Amino acid sequence: NKESAEVKPAKAPSIGLVLSTGGLGDKNFNDMAYEGLQKAQEALGITFDYVEPKSPSDFLPQNRMFAEAGTYDLIIALGNDQLEALKEIKKDFPNQKISFIDSSAVIEGVRSVSTKWAEQTFLCGVVAGLGTLSTMDKANKENTVGVILGMDFPNLREGVAGFIAGVKYVNPDCDVLQATVGAFNDPGKGKEIALSMYNRGADFIQHIAGASGLGVFNAAKQVNRYAFGVGGNQNHLEPDHIVATSIRNVNDMVYNEVSALVDGSWSAGLQISGMKEGAVGYSTEYSNVTLPESIRTIVEQTRKKIIAGELVLPTSMEALPSWTAANQYK
Amino acid sequence: MVDILTHLIPSVLLSTISMSTPLILAALGGVFSVRAGIMALGLESMMMTGAFCAVLGSYLSQSPLIGIVCGILGGMLLGLLHGVLCIRYRVNQVISGIGLNLLALATTTLLMQLVWKNRGSSPQVPSLEYAAPFSPLFLISLILVAISAFLLFRTKFGLRLRMVGENPKAAASMGLRVHGYKYAGTLICGALAGLGGTYLSLDHLNMFVRDMTAGRGYIAVVINILARYNPFNTIWCAGIFGFSDAVQIVFQGKGVPPQLVQSLPYVVTLFVLAFGVKHITPPAGVGKSEED
Amino acid sequence: MISIEAQNKSQKALHSLSLSFGALVLAILVSAIVMALCRFNPMQAFAAIFQGAFGSLRAVSQTLVQATPLMFTGLAFAIAKKASLINIGVEGQMYMGAIAAAWIGAMPLPLPLFVHLPLAIVIGAAAGALLAGFVGFLKVKFGSNEVIATIVLNTIAINITSYLGNYPLKADGPTAQTNRIQQTAELSRIFPGYQLTMAFFLAMLVCLLIYLIMEKSILGYEIRSVGYNRLAAQTAGINISRVVVISMMLSGAVGGLAGAMHVLGVDKRFIVGFSPGYGFNGISVAALAADHPLGVILASIIFGALNAGSMVLNRTTRIPTDFINVIQGLVIIFVSAPALVRELTPHRRKRHG
Amino acid sequence: MSRVQMQDIIKDFPLTRALDTVSFTLQRGSIHSLLGENGAGKSTLMNILYGMCKADAGTITIDDKPVVINNPREAIACGIGMVHQHFMLAPVLSVTENIVVGNEKQRGLYFDIHKAAEKVQTLIDRYHFHMQATDCVSSLSVGVQQRVEILKALYHGSDILILDEPTAVLTPQEVDELFVILRMLKNEGKSIILITHKLKETLAIADTFSVLRDGRLIASALPVAGTNERTLAQMMVGRNISLTSTRRSKQRGEVCLAVENLCLTEGSNTVLKNISFTLHHHEILGIAGIEGNGQSELIEVLTGLKEARFDSFVYEGKPLAGNAITFLENRIGHVPEDRSTRGLISQMSIEENVILGYHHKQQFSKAGFFKPSAVTDFAKQQIDSYQIKAGSSKQACATLSGGNQQKVVIARVFSEDPNLIIVAQPTRGVDIGAMEYIHEQIFSLRDAGKAILLISADLDEVLRLSDRVAVLYEGQLVSISENGTYNETELGLMMTGSYQKGDNDDQH
Numbered sequence A: 001n002k003e004s005a006e007v008k009p010a011k012a013p014s015i016g017l018v019l020s021t022g023g024l025g026d027k028n029f030n031d032m033a034y035e036g037l038q039k040a041q042e043a044l045g046i047t048f049d050y051v052e053p054k055s056p057s058d059f060l061p062q063n064r065m066f067a068e069a070g071t072y073d074l075i076i077a078l079g080n081d082q083l084e085a086l087k088e089i090k091k092d093f094p095n096q097k098i099s100f101i102d103s104s105a106v107i108e109g110v111r112s113v114s115t116k117w118a119e120q121t122f123l124c125g126v127v128a129g130l131g132t133l134s135t136m137d138k139a140n141k142e143n144t145v146g147v148i149l150g151m152d153f154p155n156l157r158e159g160v161a162g163f164i165a166g167v168k169y170v171n172p173d174c175d176v177l178q179a180t181v182g183a184f185n186d187p188g189k190g191k192e193i194a195l196s197m198y199n200r201g202a203d204f205i206q207h208i209a210g211a212s213g214l215g216v217f218n219a220a221k222q223v224n225r226y227a228f229g230v231g232g233n234q235n236h237l238e239p240d241h242i243v244a245t246s247i248r249n250v251n252d253m254v255y256n257e258v259s260a261l262v263d264g265s266w267s268a269g270l271q272i273s274g275m276k277e278g279a280v281g282y283s284t285e286y287s288n289v290t291l292p293e294s295i296r297t298i299v300e301q302t303r304k305k306i307i308a309g310e311l312v313l314p315t316s317m318e319a320l321p322s323w324t325a326a327n328q329y330k
Numbered sequence B: 001m002v003d004i005l006t007h008l009i010p011s012v013l014l015s016t017i018s019m020s021t022p023l024i025l026a027a028l029g030g031v032f033s034v035r036a037g038i039m040a041l042g043l044e045s046m047m048m049t050g051a052f053c054a055v056l057g058s059y060l061s062q063s064p065l066i067g068i069v070c071g072i073l074g075g076m077l078l079g080l081l082h083g084v085l086c087i088r089y090r091v092n093q094v095i096s097g098i099g100l101n102l103l104a105l106a107t108t109t110l111l112m113q114l115v116w117k118n119r120g121s122s123p124q125v126p127s128l129e130y131a132a133p134f135s136p137l138f139l140i141s142l143i144l145v146a147i148s149a150f151l152l153f154r155t156k157f158g159l160r161l162r163m164v165g166e167n168p169k170a171a172a173s174m175g176l177r178v179h180g181y182k183y184a185g186t187l188i189c190g191a192l193a194g195l196g197g198t199y200l201s202l203d204h205l206n207m208f209v210r211d212m213t214a215g216r217g218y219i220a221v222v223i224n225i226l227a228r229y230n231p232f233n234t235i236w237c238a239g240i241f242g243f244s245d246a247v248q249i250v251f252q253g254k255g256v257p258p259q260l261v262q263s264l265p266y267v268v269t270l271f272v273l274a275f276g277v278k279h280i281t282p283p284a285g286v287g288k289s290e291e292d
Numbered sequence C: 001m002i003s004i005e006a007q008n009k010s011q012k013a014l015h016s017l018s019l020s021f022g023a024l025v026l027a028i029l030v031s032a033i034v035m036a037l038c039r040f041n042p043m044q045a046f047a048a049i050f051q052g053a054f055g056s057l058r059a060v061s062q063t064l065v066q067a068t069p070l071m072f073t074g075l076a077f078a079i080a081k082k083a084s085l086i087n088i089g090v091e092g093q094m095y096m097g098a099i100a101a102a103w104i105g106a107m108p109l110p111l112p113l114f115v116h117l118p119l120a121i122v123i124g125a126a127a128g129a130l131l132a133g134f135v136g137f138l139k140v141k142f143g144s145n146e147v148i149a150t151i152v153l154n155t156i157a158i159n160i161t162s163y164l165g166n167y168p169l170k171a172d173g174p175t176a177q178t179n180r181i182q183q184t185a186e187l188s189r190i191f192p193g194y195q196l197t198m199a200f201f202l203a204m205l206v207c208l209l210i211y212l213i214m215e216k217s218i219l220g221y222e223i224r225s226v227g228y229n230r231l232a233a234q235t236a237g238i239n240i241s242r243v244v245v246i247s248m249m250l251s252g253a254v255g256g257l258a259g260a261m262h263v264l265g266v267d268k269r270f271i272v273g274f275s276p277g278y279g280f281n282g283i284s285v286a287a288l289a290a291d292h293p294l295g296v297i298l299a300s301i302i303f304g305a306l307n308a309g310s311m312v313l314n315r316t317t318r319i320p321t322d323f324i325n326v327i328q329g330l331v332i333i334f335v336s337a338p339a340l341v342r343e344l345t346p347h348r349r350k351r352h353g
Numbered sequence D: 001m002s003r004v005q006m007q008d009i010i011k012d013f014p015l016t017r018a019l020d021t022v023s024f025t026l027q028r029g030s031i032h033s034l035l036g037e038n039g040a041g042k043s044t045l046m047n048i049l050y051g052m053c054k055a056d057a058g059t060i061t062i063d064d065k066p067v068v069i070n071n072p073r074e075a076i077a078c079g080i081g082m083v084h085q086h087f088m089l090a091p092v093l094s095v096t097e098n099i100v101v102g103n104e105k106q107r108g109l110y111f112d113i114h115k116a117a118e119k120v121q122t123l124i125d126r127y128h129f130h131m132q133a134t135d136c137v138s139s140l141s142v143g144v145q146q147r148v149e150i151l152k153a154l155y156h157g158s159d160i161l162i163l164d165e166p167t168a169v170l171t172p173q174e175v176d177e178l179f180v181i182l183r184m185l186k187n188e189g190k191s192i193i194l195i196t197h198k199l200k201e202t203l204a205i206a207d208t209f210s211v212l213r214d215g216r217l218i219a220s221a222l223p224v225a226g227t228n229e230r231t232l233a234q235m236m237v238g239r240n241i242s243l244t245s246t247r248r249s250k251q252r253g254e255v256c257l258a259v260e261n262l263c264l265t266e267g268s269n270t271v272l273k274n275i276s277f278t279l280h281h282h283e284i285l286g287i288a289g290i291e292g293n294g295q296s297e298l299i300e301v302l303t304g305l306k307e308a309r310f311d312s313f314v315y316e317g318k319p320l321a322g323n324a325i326t327f328l329e330n331r332i333g334h335v336p337e338d339r340s341t342r343g344l345i346s347q348m349s350i351e352e353n354v355i356l357g358y359h360h361k362q363q364f365s366k367a368g369f370f371k372p373s374a375v376t377d378f379a380k381q382q383i384d385s386y387q388i389k390a391g392s393s394k395q396a397c398a399t400l401s402g403g404n405q406q407k408v409v410i411a412r413v414f415s416e417d418p419n420l421i422i423v424a425q426p427t428r429g430v431d432i433g434a435m436e437y438i439h440e441q442i443f444s445l446r447d448a449g450k451a452i453l454l455i456s457a458d459l460d461e462v463l464r465l466s467d468r469v470a471v472l473y474e475g476q477l478v479s480i481s482e483n484g485t486y487n488e489t490e491l492g493l494m495m496t497g498s499y500q501k502g503d504n505d506d507q508h
């Protein structure tokens, strides 16, 4: 096997990015990673190439293509489903540096950057749980909120669990409606589901549905209710109705990987990018919605608790009931 | 908690209406195409192009009405393309339809990249505004159904179009401009499907998202056939689909895995197909030209 | 009069081959023009595509890997077409085949390779056959239109496999996929590191087999008879219902094989939503092949090459890969419109008579 | 002056020159019969005149004005109307719709179907065609459909009327009625071209005739007066043929098939009612009747395609039941009434067609696969012995002329040495040369001891071939008697249900 990582000419580091199957244009995961590299290109002078796998089967050949080329100082792989491919690549190219974004898998010689879905959506859940009974002008008396999934995938279900945990943490009696669109590219259906939920009394809806989520915002605007964004900050899309976004700064994560490479601090192993690291969380920036002071205080307190490790979040739907029973605000 | 009578039922009905509107329009388009003897597997491409052009038109002109016109024209463009391929170049109609579906997805994505520098979604554009609880396009689609039925079954144009679809050779021998009627069929088809797509992007929403028709064109094909290529039947066929889709939304999150709940409209369709609407025969001239 | 048909047949084959080639060239030319209009360099793009499709062992292997499922799905569509059935449901049949093969393949059965692997393949094919056979059954029993049935069943099948991969058969971990298949059910790779397996050659074999069945066997003869003229076939004592169900099952079995081979050879597990539309692209492949089982081999390799090429296009240029999809769409359209190709290419006019 | 003048028309098809410098004239106010063998180019010539097909060379003048006719629309504008050999109908549409489409004779966009139907009904009644304007064409028998075709041309009021084999499926009475109409039209000053394979008809109605042979005009606008059938036939075929040769069976053999009280209901209507007959070896039993009186169904029942109720169905002394396969296996041959729908798979080659239905036989296959050389040899043998005009055995049947297609079907059925043969419309649209040949085959099979059931709408054919004759009317066998018991007129009347004479029925 040709190995390149050793021979390092004095040229700008070159990065290979293997996106996830959604591809560019998702204004989310993939676009943010791309942004991160663009920023790195400007700030750190690196060069990069990227590939868009069409299906999970493409992960292996595309990673291998980068590794075989021997000219990439770092491969950045997006999404946990690249695990099997990376294991194999690592075996054949032990010296290839690989950063694995959004995975907590431990692979010898790979730097995995783990994010916690639950931490991403939890605080929005708290806002929703408090907001639904609050005096906020678009909230109603119903003690109901909702969460909408693009497709039923395990990691997304973790996000749902985080949101529900957040709601129940402050409002155990709140009814959380759940539904799955069945596609990431169907905003029309996303809107219908959201309308249905709003109609059944929900006043805050968190979406984890990619482009289908754009329909949720549209619904929020139409019936004058609240919604939460996900991924990159989406608050500007409907600033009067999007209260906050469950942020995940994939761009920063990717940028950090590159800057670690450039400054020589890159090392294999598990990196946690959680709320504590500022990589996930919640942002109200660009939103015109004013949260009552009381809610903001509670959110802040909770955030501190999580960062301090006093509050450990559940990571699956199954763990929810017992977690809720054990963890209540107050 | 939720009052079934005052909340759930109206909500499901409104949902049914808004989910079946694009299906009615596109399936109605399919009726014209099939009645003229051209299979309409390319409805998806017409809807998608319609949806895209509508948003593009509204984006450039900042006027949703111009957007609607553009959406209709976009659908017609694809209808024309389908027509040219099937009529002039005698392409297999299944392949033309499926090929155009792939092509429309690729080109709209490409154009988004070129126009908006993002291949995922467009910016928000001015869209239709109205105070009614459901879209005026729904009423318009019902009117269009009635007009279509009148046009097909009560006018000379309709008679000739059907004759062309049933037996192009006979129609030619009666002195009809067979190609003209076939093009009329595919163009009307494109216009209606384009309007269906426009509904999705410019009425129901205010943006275009890559592949946002999400298979509705194929469902419209199903409805078109299930309706036995009859305008009025498209209403209830689309209604059944839209209704079961609305119902499945309500049933979600009640412990049943979502994949199974989501299959509800499809399972219902399958039952209707097996036990309700048997032995559907398309016009005899579908796929034939006047030279066969 | 010395054998009009022999002359005819070879001429015809040559003619349709040259037309297909012309179509390919035209599609490339048109997309080059589009690219140039969008201010991309078409030469650079096609160089990259060629490099990615044929430029190295990896490229060739990738081309064949991409071609394999398309060969099966294209063949599946072509088979049903012979009986004049439009099987839009290959995608769903492929998913059923994939999940079934993954289920059997992942079972720790005390079986040797030469039993476990064939078993998984056969079960995969059977799953696809069952789904398609159900459509055939609906058609002969209730007169249900197969276009509707297959479109609807596609979604149902994909939903069911998604359910299975998300819940009952889900492997541990944050991905919706089944457990890895056992070593004894695995199609081994031909070159270490590349995903190319025996599946490609099996696919060619299946094409050949189907060709023989269609052209040389009684079953194929009956299928074609029913496809061309139902009433004449019925008059000749051919059981139409049986032939319709069998052709659907045969088509579905090959569709199932597409999934099974992909699971056992490429992914080694069932991954929810694994297909980038192999089933639908099979329709295009069949179109390019003019529904000829042997033509499917060539056609799928052409599409495989475009797909493999798009990977390198992606990496080495900033040209959107959507162009590849545009090219593919154009290829389909040009190929199926020989009249259009003739009109657009300089073509010597032949005199009749 | 001549109404229509076609000058030096040339038309090439791939592999064939269909018309070779043909010049054709039609006089005003005359009926002109165009004769010729199958594939001679009659339809092609007329299709050129009607704009359905474009000539490679030649000119057309109408009333001495040169015209270019690119499509039927332009032909219609020139006052030309045509009844096509192969029906140009949309089966799901009504009679009215089929007739008026393209010339609705109504103003504005709205189409008043009721008004149109009234008009059409008046036309129907005027010509004594018994049908309803509101009927759906698919519910009509072929004979009635033929009348719809004729009505179409009459409705459009064309001055020049082309009739391409309009009488193929009409009864003698209907033919007479049609001829009355034609004469009437002629007297109105219209010009008519009539294509027919029945020379009697030419003699009966035409003023002049032309003969096409192999795409060349060998007789142009000769007067009919003074010719006879024999001369015409000779001109067409180029050799002497026996037109009226008929041979009765010398002996009547054992009973082959005995059917008692066969009934068939489809939906709510009874299509076959109490059909009883016996069929012997060494015998041709002819069943005459207008199509749509249960012929198709009777054939389908007798060949296992449909199941019916009966008191007994005894074949060679044993009850017989099952599907088409069982019947084929029991050596019951079947020449379907319509070669293009049930007889042939036209996209397939002669080889493949000539074994259709017998493809399971060990002679042709082994372990589920064909023995290609065995099939080819067999096909070549059939091509030789039935003189099928074809370039090769691998030629698709679609490219054969109608008569040769029919021969393929006949060859297939007859060569399998059937015991009982159901022969339906064996010579429909076939020229007299081929007809003679097919009739000879049927006679020789009969003489070889086969039992033959002949079902034909062509009364001449029935009378010529049959030893015994029956008439099928409204699902009932009206009479079974020795050939000769009734004359042609009586049989013709029986076929329309207006003549019933039960007393000298010779029931078996």
Ligand SMILES: Nc1ncnc2c1ncn2[C@@H]1O[C@H](COP(=O)(O)OP(=O)(O)OP(=O)(O)O)[C@@H](O)[C@H]1O
Pocket (backbone or CB within 6 Å): D013, D014, D016, D017, D018, D036, D037, D038, D039, D040, D041, D042, D043, D044, D045, D085, D399, D400, D401, D402, D403, D429, D431
């Ligand atoms: N579309 C076609 N393509 C190729 N050859 C054709 C076509 N139509 C007619 N021919 C050929 O032209 C010749 C004349 O055919 P035409 O139909 O005019 O015969 P016809 O005199 O009407 O015969 P018939 O009595 O059987 O109706 C035939 O030999 C036939 O093979």
Ligand SMILES: Nc1ncnc2c1ncn2[C@@H]1O[C@H](COP(=O)(O)OP(=O)(O)OP(=O)(O)O)[C@@H](O)[C@H]1O
Pocket (backbone or CB within 6 Å): D013, D038, D039, D043, D085, D086, D398, D399, D400, D401, D402, D403, D428, D429, D430
């Ligand atoms: N593709 C073709 N190539 C060659 N000959 C053809 C082709 N299609 C049709 N023909 C021939 O053209 C002639 C005219 O076709 P048509 O359908 O009118 O049948 P026909 O022979 O006139 O019918 P019939 O024998 O019943 O009178 C036929 O003889 C047929 O064999």
Ligand SMILES: [Mg+2]
Pocket (backbone or CB within 6 Å): A131, A132, A133, A139, A140, A141, A142, A143, A144, A201, A202, A203
């Ligand atoms: Mg509330």
Ligand SMILES: [Mg+2]
Pocket (backbone or CB within 6 Å): D042, D043, D044, D085, D164
């Ligand atoms: Mg003819």
